[in-house]
Amino acid sequence: MDYSRDWNNEIWESLKWLGIASAIAIAAILVIGFLLARFSRWGRPLWRIIGGYFTEPATRVRAWMYFVLLTVLALAGVRVIVLFSYFSRDLFNALQIAAESFAQPGPEGEQLLQQGKDMFWYSMAVFAVLATIHVVRTMVEIYVGAAFEISLRKWMTAGAAADWMEGRAFYRNRFVDLGGVLSRSVLPFRRRTKTSNKVTDIHPGVDNPDQRIQADITNVASVGSGLLWGGGGSSTNGVLTALASIVSFTQILWELSGPVTLFGVEIPRMMMWLVLTYVLVTSVIAFLVGRPLIRLNFWQERLTANFRYALVRVRDGAENIAFYRGEKVEHQGLMARFAEVIKNYWQIVYVRIVFVGWNFIVSQTAVVFPYLVQAPRFFEGQIKLGDMQQTASAFGEMHDALSFFRQNYDTFTGLRASIIRLDGLADADTKSRTMPEISAVDRDRAVRLADIDVKTPNGDELIHALDLSLDPGDALVIKGRSGAGKTTLLRGLAGLWPYIDGEFARPAGNKTLFLSQMPYIPLGDLRTAVAYPALPDEVGDDAIREALQKVFLPHLVDRLYDEEDWSKVLSPGEQQRVAFARVLLTRPEAVFMDEATSAVDEGLEYALYQLIRTELPDTIIVSVSHRSTTDQHHTQVLELTGGGKWTVSPVGATPSLDK
Numbered sequence: 001m002d003y004s005r006d007w008n009n010e011i012w013e014s015l016k017w018l019g020i021a022s023a024i025a026i027a028a029i030l031v032i033g034f035l036l037a038r039f040s041r042w043g044r045p046l047w048r049i050i051g052g053y054f055t056e057p058a059t060r061v062r063a064w065m066y067f068v069l070l071t072v073l074a075l076a077g078v079r080v081i082v083l084f085s086y087f088s089r090d091l092f093n094a095l096q097i098a099a100e101s102f103a104q105p106g107p108e109g110e111q112l113l114q115q116g117k118d119m120f121w122y123s124m125a126v127f128a129v130l131a132t133i134h135v136v137r138t139m140v141e142i143y144v145g146a147a148f149e150i151s152l153r154k155w156m157t158a159g160a161a162a163d164w165m166e167g168r169a170f171y172r173n174r175f176v177d178l179g180g181v182l183s184r185s186v187l188p189f190r191r192r193t194k195t196s197n198k199v200t201d202i203h204p205g206v207d208n209p210d211q212r213i214q215a216d217i218t219n220v221a222s223v224g225s226g227l228l229w230g231g232g233g234s235s236t237n238g239v240l241t242a243l244a245s246i247v248s249f250t251q252i253l254w255e256l257s258g259p260v261t262l263f264g265v266e267i268p269r270m271m272m273w274l275v276l277t278y279v280l281v282t283s284v285i286a287f288l289v290g291r292p293l294i295r296l297n298f299w300q301e302r303l304t305a306n307f308r309y310a311l312v313r314v315r316d317g318a319e320n321i322a323f324y325r326g327e328k329v330e331h332q333g334l335m336a337r338f339a340e341v342i343k344n345y346w347q348i349v350y351v352r353i354v355f356v357g358w359n360f361i362v363s364q365t366a367v368v369f370p371y372l373v374q375a376p377r378f379f380e381g382q383i384k385l386g387d388m389q390q391t392a393s394a395f396g397e398m399h400d401a402l403s404f405f406r407q408n409y410d411t412f413t414g415l416r417a418s419i420i421r422l423d424g425l426a427d428a429d430t431k432s433r434t435m436p437e438i439s440a441v442d443r444d445r446a447v448r449l450a451d452i453d454v455k456t457p458n459g460d461e462l463i464h465a466l467d468l469s470l471d472p473g474d475a476l477v478i479k480g481r482s483g484a485g486k487t488t489l490l491r492g493l494a495g496l497w498p499y500i501d502g503e504f505a506r507p508a509g510n511k512t513l514f515l516s517q518m519p520y521i522p523l524g525d526l527r528t529a530v531a532y533p534a535l536p537d538e539v540g541d542d543a544i545r546e547a548l549q550k551v552f553l554p555h556l557v558d559r560l561y562d563e564e565d566w567s568k569v570l571s572p573g574e575q576q577r578v579a580f581a582r583v584l585l586t587r588p589e590a591v592f593m594d595e596a597t598s599a600v601d602e603g604l605e606y607a608l609y610q611l612i613r614t615e616l617p618d619t620i621i622v623s624v625s626h627r628s629t630t631d632q633h634h635t636q637v638l639e640l641t642g643g644g645k646w647t648v649s650p651v652g653a654t655p656s657l658d659k
Contacts, residue, residue, distance in 0.1 A: 070148060473617060
């Protein structure tokens with residue numbers, strides 16, 4: 001019988017094809033990937049955020065194993081789809097032969113009918129084998145694809161989170177010039193308000209790093225791998241599978257295409273030129289229509305993240321908002337930000353209506369093209385029904401493959417936006433670590449400030465040429481009007497404020513402790529909250545209970561393993577007492593406190609300072625305070641008088657002249 005393939009030998013032919021195609025595809029991906037990573041606006045930031053996964057010793061073997069497996073599985077899927085087209089050809093040819101037998105009575109007709117039956121059932125057997133292979137291959141592809149995405153997400157998340165934390169970039173990147181970060185790759189997407197010339201972010205620095213680390217990494221890992229390899233059994237829903245389909249079905253169309261006379265001119269292999277011209281023209285139009293989606297998708301991510309951030313702010317500040325009865329203002333602010341989200345969404349809808357509508361028209365029209373072109377040849381008996389059916393199948397696969405970039409343009413734009421955001425976060429983190437930082441020197445049991453200058457971001461001088469020395473047991477209180485730079489000085493000494501210069505000598509590592517006005521309370525049980533920044537097992541439950549007793553929190557000693565949102569359960573005064581418990585547990589040689597007793601009464605303040613002086617008599621204490629009652633616990637006063645001037649004098653003495 002005249003089958004389209006030598007099915008008995010097909011498994012070996014397919015394995016040979018798969019080996020050659022995989023080698024070519026892997027080599028091509030590596031070469032093209034290298035060129036894109038070096039010279040492309042897409043490739044450079046993408047390689048920056050995922051390149052380490054393929055090069056670092058801990059992940060590179062697994063990464064390249066996934067890469068090779070997914071490439072082979074994707075190409076195997078293309079090969080199966082190609083073989084399905086040949087099965088379809090044999091099936092419809094068998095039906096045509098059987099139908100022709102009805103017009104031929106007698107032995108010849110019966111023989112022809114039997115030939116059609118045999119060919120039909122043989123095609124069904126071929127289908128059963130191909131379907132089994134296809135199902136198994138698809139299931140394996142889904143598993144390997146999921147394993148790759150999970151592995152890549154874990155690596156990217158761990159790396160992005162570590163980079164965000166390194167050098168306190170999570171705090172210092174708020175000082176990075178956002179315009180500088182965006183100028184390289186996002187300049188067309190910057191939005192300006194009517195009343196200002198600033199990028200409309202809800203907070204300074206890089207907007208919504210939490211969303212970038214979570215949602216954008218997920219998008220890059222899942223959408224990126226899907227766009228490269230495809231998945232789900234389709235032969236045209238990935239770059240690699242689309243290109244492999246183009247090569248494979250080009251040969252089929254070339255064999256089945258015949259000449260067509262157009263305006264008196266005979267055009268050979270018309271089907272090939274038709275599909276190429278049709279897809280080229282429609283794709284160019286689609287790219288022009290869909291281009292605004294890049295900008296709109298970028299802003300969709302930013303605006304929705306800002307709205308979500310505002311909702312979280314309301315949740316975190318619920319008590320304060322309720323005290324102020326500020327529901328109306330908060331609702332107005334939320335709705336204003338939500339209005340921006342909706343406005344952006346409608347802009348996307350308008351573009352996508354035209355974009356999707358155009359793609360739908362193009363795809364529907366393409367269905368009838370192969371039949372229109374091949375119908376004259378079929379009616380003249382030049383080709384069989386199976387040949388016509390395979391032509392339509394091959395044309396459809398070729399059209400879908402060539403239309404891949406047109407149909408997935410909006411998906412590419414979403415991926416592009418995620419790449420821009422992750423690259424922007426990495427860029428801001430890097431820049432934050434290159435910003436100026438005070439020169440810190442390790443020194444046992446002493447604090448020295450030498451020639452310290454502190455300025456505002458605008459360059460206004462807060463403190464000029466500050467020099468002072470503190471020895472074990474000394475205690476310094478920093479005073480001054482609001483805005484004089486008291487808290488800013490502590491931020492600079494802690495390495496948070498970049499607009500500072502000079503040398504800071506202090507005890508190394510955790511022997512120097514900084515306390516903010518409202519202590520940070522991490523998620524978890526109470527023992528984790530009290531021991532922070534140490535791990536609770538490092539200090540022990542008994543020490544934690546003892547510290548809670550000493551800072552007048554005896555009602556909490558039996559709740560060490562209770563998991564609550566302790567920042568909401570504990571009052572501000574209780575949280576400040578937890579901070580003093582941390583001092584007792586850490587036992588630093590120097591502690592810097594910013595309004596650390598502002599939420600407790602004067603009597604409790606006195607008891608807490610006396611506790612530190614008794615338990616840690618040699619610890620150097622530096623306090624920022626507005627209360628005069630705090631002075632009695634210190635030996636010296638640093639008065640910031642404005643304009644960079646300052647004085648240092650013993651507590652209770654008349655201040656010396658400004659310096």
